[in-house]
Amino acid sequence: MATSFSVSRSTAGNLTILSLSGFLDAHTAPEFEKAIQQEFDAGNIRLIADCGGLTYISSAGLGVFMSFIEDIRGAGGDLKICSLTPKVAQVFEILGFDSIFEMVPTADDAAKRFV
């Protein structure tokens, strides 16, 4: 029984949207890490993580967000998070991630936050 997780990529202007779905845990976090690393290496640093399809997250998944944000912002970009389900949002909030990341209701809202 393996955990199912997927990341799909789309663009809107100069923004890159990574849509996450399934279970983001210690087993699947490396896949998400690889996806963000690829974007960063390609110079795509205006990122939106659309978590509408994400049904579960553990600290391994949160750690991926955390380990990239400083480099992305340092390069002049940002990673904004949208469409969190209440269950997943609760985990972000327990650890205080709402003070580090902008978390907004929709991808459109996230896009508007990029200057």
Place this chain on the structure above:
Amino acid sequence: MASMERTFRLEVPSNTENLAMIRDFVNGIGVRAGFSPSDVAKLELAVDEACANVIEHAYGPEVTKEVSIKATIDEFTVQIDVVDTGTGFDPAGISQKNLDELVAQRKSGGLGMRLMKTLMDEVHYEVIPGQKNELRMIKRLKK
């Protein structure tokens, strides 16, 4: 615990692919204990964190070792014991840095233990040198 006590066990190889199976097991425990959906989710996440720590840190690359989860339910609580025979750790050595400091250092260490302590009512960790490491977590049923 009282006489209403029931015990359930799951033993899985130390591979992160088994975390989903562990969560299913714990979900069933939480439902059987009468927890709310929100508390079942908290129990699931806390045990996932404990087992992921065992698989990734206590056992490292050894995927053939065993992670043992024992759940004990009584009318007031669920007690989870996660046992491994890998490398133990000192809970006092876990980073107490605030989130901003961890982000600045690009580190995410200790998040799992922070979650466990927030999600559960009690968390105890014991290393019995040369024998086993045991993490005991307790969540009380809110009535």
